[in-house]
Amino acid sequence: MKRVAVVGASLAGVRAAQELRAQGYDGGVVLIGDEPHLPYDRPPLSKAFLAGTASAASLELLDAGDLASLALDFRLGVRATALEPAARRVLLSDGGSVHADGVIIATGGRARTLPGFEDAYPLRTIDDALALRAALVPGVRVVIVGAGFIGAEVASTCRSLGLDVVVLEALPAPLAPVLGPELAAVCARLHAEHGTDLRCGVRVEGMSAAGVHLADGSLVPADVVVTGVGMTPATEWLAGSGLKVGNGVCVDAGLVTELPSVVAVGDVARYGGRRHEHWTNASEQAPVAVANLLAGRTSRTYTPSGYVWSDQYSGTLQLAGHPRPGDALTFVDGDPSSSSFVAVWERDGSTVGVFALNNAKLFNRLRRPLRLPAAV
Incomplete structure (x- = not known):
């Protein structure tokens, strides 16, 4: 070769x-x-x-x-x-x-783009970030469509700049399919504690110079619209x-x-x-x-660790493993109302996932023996 x-x-x-x-x-x-x-x-x-x-x-x-x-x-x-x-x-x-x-x-x-949001700011490349950064001048009202990791991180950054932020999410809670309802509620709490207006269970229709139009006919005023939808x-x-x-x-x-x-x-x-x-x-x-x-052939196989982190407001969220709906969630240090905790998911007597908020030391210790899926 x-x-x-x-x-x-x-x-x-x-x-x-x-x-x-x-x-x-x-x-x-x-x-x-x-x-x-x-x-x-x-x-x-x-x-x-x-x-x-x-x-x-x-x-x-x-x-x-x-x-x-x-x-x-x-x-x-x-x-x-x-x-x-x-x-x-x-x-x-x-x-x-x-x-x-x-x-x-x-x-x-x-x-990914949404119909009717052609004039919104995406965030995938450094040029996207430069364009959005230039738009985030003092006093602008920011609306973010999507409360996933990117949406939450952009919201956190905008709040650190002193901007008014509304986050619109179609799901009943942010990151619910990934984290489940109890931990998704923790992410929602982070938004609320830092002054972000999180609105879940809403559908967007499009945007205009006035802001973002919702399916129920209401308008969310905006000067800057950001899409974070994958x-x-x-x-x-x-x-x-x-x-x-x-x-x-x-x-x-x-x-x-x-x-x-x-x-x-x-x-x-x-x-x-x-x-x-x-x-x-x-x-x-x-x-x-x-x-x-x-x-020249498949001699090795790959097993994903499932590790991901996200810095949101005052919190660092860490996730490892591959939990599924129905896995038992247990808080092993702290509780979901605290500013630092660790939780694990268990299945058939084995730990299959670990989640932490502001507790990297215990998170790293618990993730080492995780039962990972067989090579895909």
């Missing part, structure tokens, strides 16, 4: 490029990214970077030493438009192409490639597609019937995917 093309220059793509070198691959590595920026970290975009307390340089994933040692061939500011496996070629939006004996798909996705995996460029796609790139337990010379990592990889849109997942997949790419 003389050359590997890594399509996608965010965390998953960078970790894959680093892992290629760590596993002894000394051939050419081309890193293709549709943004013109060098690879950067995304979690601070909704927090310190949006607040203006972190610089763009502090987000960079590769320092000067990394750039020298990895010897990457960067193709930035261009999109992959097609994959031609038989020709071992990736076509690019600038009319060029890259010959590759192996391909690592790490294209992630785009911020992402759409970037797979259109794979049409005609022969790869199976459907809400992501379908891969086996080793993150390998139907073609042994093509693997997928990060938010775009769909395995076990689902995608995992978490920072940790994007980072942890690289060693397995690269090992299988270099071996």
